[in-house]
Amino acid sequence: MIEATGLTKRYGDKVAVDDLSFTAETGRVTGFLGPNGAGKSTTMRMVLGLDNPTSGSVHIDGKPYRALRDPLRTVGAMLDATWRHPGRPAREHLRWVAATNGLSDKRVDEVLRLVGLDSVAGKRAGQFSLGMSQRLGIATALLGDPKVLLFDEPVNGLDPEGIVWIRQLMHALAAEGRTVFVSSHLLPEMAQTAQDLVVIGRGKLIYQGTMEDFVGRAKSLGVRVRSPHLPELRTALTEKGAEFREEDGALIVSGVDSDDIGELAFTAGATLHELSPLTGSLENAYMQLTAEAVEYGTGQVPEVAR
Amino acid sequence: MTAANMIRAERIKLLSTRAPWWCAGIAVVVAVAYTALFFGFVPLEGQPDVTSTQIASALGRTVVLILAILSAATEFNWGTMKLTFQAVPSRVPALLAKGAVVGVFSGLIGLLVGFGSWAIAYLIKPAADLGLSSGADWRAVAGQCITFLLTGLLGVGLGLLFRSPAFALGFALVWTQLIEALVMLIPRVGDDIYQWMPFFAANQFSGPDLTVSMLKLAPPLGPWGYLAYFAGICVIVYAAGLMITHRRDA
Numbered sequence: 179m180i181e182a183t184g185l186t187k188r189y190g191d192k193v194a195v196d197d198l199s200f201t202a203e204t205g206r207v208t209g210f211l212g213p214n215g216a217g218k219s220t221t222m223r224m225v226l227g228l229d230n231p232t233s234g235s236v237h238i239d240g241k242p243y244r245a246l247r248d249p250l251r252t253v254g255a256m257l258d259a260t261w262r263h264p265g266r267p268a269r270e271h272l273r274w275v276a277a278t279n280g281l282s283d284k285r286v287d288e289v290l291r292l293v294g295l296d297s298v299a300g301k302r303a304g305q306f307s308l309g310m311s312q313r314l315g316i317a318t319a320l321l322g323d324p325k326v327l328l329f330d331e332p333v334n335g336l337d338p339e340g341i342v343w344i345r346q347l348m349h350a351l352a353a354e355g356r357t358v359f360v361s362s363h364l365l366p367e368m369a370q371t372a373q374d375l376v377v378i379g380r381g382k383l384i385y386q387g388t389m390e391d392f393v394g395r396a397k398s399l400g401v402r403v404r405s406p407h408l409p410e411l412r413t414a415l416t417e418k419g420a421e422f423r424e425e426d427g428a429l430i431v432s433g434v435d436s437d438d439i440g441e442l443a444f445t446a447g448a449t450l451h452e453l454s455p456l457t458g459s460l461e462n463a464y465m466q467l468t469a470e471a472v473e474y475g476t477g478q479v480p481e482v483a484r
Numbered sequence: 485m486t487a488a489n490m491i492r493a494e495r496i497k498l499l500s501t502r503a504p505w506w507c508a509g510i511a512v513v514v515a516v517a518y519t520a521l522f523f524g525f526v527p528l529e530g531q532p533d534v535t536s537t538q539i540a541s542a543l544g545r546t547v548v549l550i551l552a553i554l555s556a557a558t559e560f561n562w563g564t565m566k567l568t569f570q571a572v573p574s575r576v577p578a579l580l581a582k583g584a585v586v587g588v589f590s591g592l593i594g595l596l597v598g599f600g601s602w603a604i605a606y607l608i609k610p611a612a613d614l615g616l617s618s619g620a621d622w623r624a625v626a627g628q629c630i631t632f633l634l635t636g637l638l639g640v641g642l643g644l645l646f647r648s649p650a651f652a653l654g655f656a657l658v659w660t661q662l663i664e665a666l667v668m669l670i671p672r673v674g675d676d677i678y679q680w681m682p683f684f685a686a687n688q689f690s691g692p693d694l695t696v697s698m699l700k701l702a703p704p705l706g707p708w709g710y711l712a713y714f715a716g717i718c719v720i721v722y723a724a725g726l727m728i729t730h731r732r733d734a
Contacts, residue, residue, distance in 0.1 A: 267500065278572055278578065
């Protein structure tokens with residue numbers, strides 16, 4: 179489990195991460211979502227003790243990262259797949275990382291097989307394609323068989339096959355009871371990978387909860403109703419206690435679903451020309467959410483596409 | 485996180501890329517070749533002594549300085565320093581191991597340079613009095629092990645302080661190739677300052693006394709005093725690099 183409390187990072191006047199608190203639970207994939215520059219990478223570096231927080235703290239299974247003995251055995255991370263010397267062969271790269279925490283060369287060969295790089299183990303890492311580099315980064319993260327895994331934008335620039343591979347790997351890791359914390363700026367990708375979600379914008383927490391709830395919020399945007407008998411309909415809706423507003427000669431009704439509105443209109447004798455539930459895309463909901471939280475700090479879900 | 489693990493990791497790091505091997509090869513070949521040319525073609529006044537066989541050791545030291553700078557600074561360039569600190573969050577053990585591994589590797593190059601230069605001179609001028617008889621003779625040749633080891637530490641320190649290989653190398657080359665020699669041109673005090681330059685000091689312990697005899701200098705310290713002085717500078721720079729890297733964000 180990863181637990182951040184009041185995490186703050188300032189660079190001069192700029193606040194990269196602002197009083198951020200969240201948890202990533204054991205046995206689940208937690209997506210860490212935010213636009214580019216929201217402070218995701220800074221947060222992850224602080225989790226790993228690479229950057230010192232200006233204030234606040236992060237604990238991994240109850241301990242700060244720097245208090246972990248042989249940390250690779252507890253936390254595996256791939257923050258950047260390019261963190262390797264391009265002239266060093268892949269196997270040597272893994273060997274030195276393994277050596278720091280007393281892990282054996284046997285384990286190195288195991289993870290190479292696990293990520294499918296065993297046939298190119300002797301090749302210089304600089305000659306690897308992006309997908310292979312990503313696999314090498316993941317192999318590095320898996321070296322210590324850690325309970326907690328962090329991945330920063332692991333699918334960036336990957337081909338579809340690579341994306342599916344990483345997604346399946348993360349599900350498998352979480353199913354084995356590990357904590358998987360993975361960042362992305364792409365919501366659709368996250369929607370298929372993560373069970374829980376931490377959304378930040380400009381360093382602030384915007385949303386923490388399950389992916390289901392988040393998707394649910396995006397769906398309840400209201401129902402659009404057009405009718406030549408608006409006055410009757412308005413009265414009926416008011417009696418029912420439904421909330422609505424007018425837009426372009428139509429009513430946008432919220433809090434009542436389209437079935438009930440249809441019944442209501444029939445009873446009131448109002449002819450309907452249109453009765454359409456509004457479903458905003460996940461992406462839009464996310465973008466509005468991040469934009470709003472930054473500007474106004476409210477979590478109101480906007481109405482979108484029709 | 486034991487010392488043995490740290491040393492092993494840094495040893496794998498150092499020896500699994502090409503640059504250190506190239507630098508080691510260049511340091512030895514250039515030093516030995518230069519010595520061969522010097523003893524083969526330069527007419528010497530009087531009898532050459534053992535210290536003069538170390539005429540090219542400063543060249544070797546410069547190459548080792550480059551090697552050591554690269555070993556530290558490229559780690560910031562490629563992000564492997566972050567990976568190192570991810571694996572060793574207390575940082576200092578990893579940096580101490582790097583100093584030890586790079587230092588020992590540099591010291592071994594120093595031995596090759598020292599004895600290689602001496603051997604080639606001995607072969608070219610067998611008639612000269614180049615036998616290793618006195619303690620001073622041994623100091624001049626075997627002492628390269630120590631001056632090179634310290635140079636390695638200095639380079640790691642510079643790499644940690646500058647973080648950018650280009651910047652650190654630029655500084656080191658300007659220092660060794662220009663500044664140390666140019667201070668002599670400063671009127672009146674130039675000669676005195678020159679005698680406190682770090683690589684002049686290294687040469688006083690283990691190197692030729694060519695500049696000293698040519699410029700008729702009277703160095704204020706003896707060879708061991710100069711070694712202590714040079715060691716002090718190297719250790720201070722290394723320690724500064726260590727402390728700053730420990731504190732700063734990776």
